[in-house]
Amino acid sequence: MRVVVVTTSYPEGDEDPSGHFVRSSARALTRGGAEVHVIAAGGSILDPPSQDGGLVVHRAGGGALFAWPGAAARAREAPHRLLSALPFAASVLARLREVGPVDRAVAHWILPCAWPLLLAGTRAPLEVRAHGADVRLLLRAPQAARAAVVGALLRRGARFVFAASALRDALARSLAPEQARALAGASHVEPPAIELPPVAERAASLRRELVESPGDRLAVVVCRLIPTKRVELAIEAARAAGAGLRLVVIGDGPERGALERLARRSDPAAGASRGAGGAGGAAVRFTGTLPRREALAWIGAADVLLHPSSHEAAPTVIREARALGVPVVACDAGDVNAWARDDRGILVAAGTVESFAAALQTIPPRRLEHVGPPLP
Incomplete structure (x- = not known):
């Protein structure tokens, strides 16, 4: 054929x-x-x-x-x-x-x-x-x-x-x-097929590098930095969720400059770091666009994936996060709410800073040994 x-x-x-x-x-x-x-x-x-x-x-x-x-x-x-x-x-x-x-x-x-x-x-x-x-x-x-x-x-x-x-x-x-x-x-x-390369070793390395205290948590956003992705909601929610939460924004796009300025205003003492090098203790870190395997490793290292997008259908990044065993906090867009009914690892929050921050506070830190290979 x-x-x-x-x-x-x-x-x-x-x-x-x-x-x-x-x-x-x-x-x-x-x-x-x-x-x-x-x-x-x-x-x-x-x-x-x-x-x-x-x-x-x-x-x-x-x-x-x-x-x-x-x-x-x-x-x-x-x-x-x-x-x-x-x-x-x-x-x-x-x-x-x-x-x-x-x-x-x-x-x-x-x-x-x-x-x-x-x-x-x-x-x-x-x-x-x-x-x-x-x-x-x-x-x-x-x-x-x-x-x-x-x-x-x-x-x-x-x-x-x-x-x-x-x-x-x-x-x-x-x-x-x-x-x-x-x-x-x-x-x-029918949601599109997905394939995941092995990223467990790199994910564990990233987590050891970035999570210094057992009580600290790592949140990631992975998307194009465009208005409908509403990354500003994730930045403000991470700030409102309190100390011990680090946010990494993976991706690039026309909104990056405005988002970096927002991150600096949200945490003027720490600011926001550019590039992919060095943890620097910043509350919000922007890596830019990463190779796919590296982006997946960041997801695998995280305690939670944040997905505040307002326009979606069947977001691949949510499915990838769940395949890697990572909880998700997302807004109700596309079929996300339907997925959440069958998957307790997906929390649906209203599109407000307060709702996102409250959902974030319910996500416990992962233990390093739980950063493992993709789930079957």
Whole structure:
């Protein structure tokens, strides 16, 4: 069986923190013996295909728009980057011709990834995976445009896979009843696959370095530093939670400068340190973007992952934290509240400093021997 996967999110390498959920899903297809070709944003249409484990990766350009810290943030920063969407779609069509006939086609993101598959006239069964930003884009679009996109995919016989039930429900509510019923019948909910490299040894080392007293606790935030992630809520909550709590912010983005200034105001005596070196005794530490394995080690070393984001579907970082045995304090976004009903390690707090701080105070310090390998 030959499968083609079209996506705007795919890692440049093992340590690139972006798009691992797509690579994990594509790798899962190879376990049944399929030959899987991934057509991904980045690079150039002139680049030859490359091997990534059992996957054949074809780059299709579009990196001016489809790159860190996300298409929406990059377009806000420089609106002309939106023009990259058209050459990307054209390059995907060219790559599809190079790949040739396939037995199955998968689009990761409704927009823009499913559209080239429709334009190419691919006759193979089509699966469209919605992760969050694509659904939010459709919800902001005029109703007629939204109905046209969903209708075209339904007429093509596409099967929809939503990362979270909240996404499917929100999109269905925005459609006419007949189309909403058709969408429900042609869809199911399935969080993306995740794969975790071994990080226990590095996690234990980080914890020994940073947690000096048995009663001290380490909290981490891992995300793009953009407004919807609400990292300021985590900073203020960590300050309000009292002494003995250190916060590490892993990631970068346009909000970093403002967040560092907030951290200095929250703790003017200690301030906030830049870079990844030295604990320095600071209450809040910013590491910038780290290689994926290092970021996962920081999560594994922590007493708690803070996730105050207001716009989510099925947050991968929460699932990674729980796989590493780390408790999570999060806001109710996407399917987080539903997960919390089945997992006592996820605490859902209101989007206020007081609520987050109160939830933080219920998390006890972990013992070093509990920093271990991923749970099965």
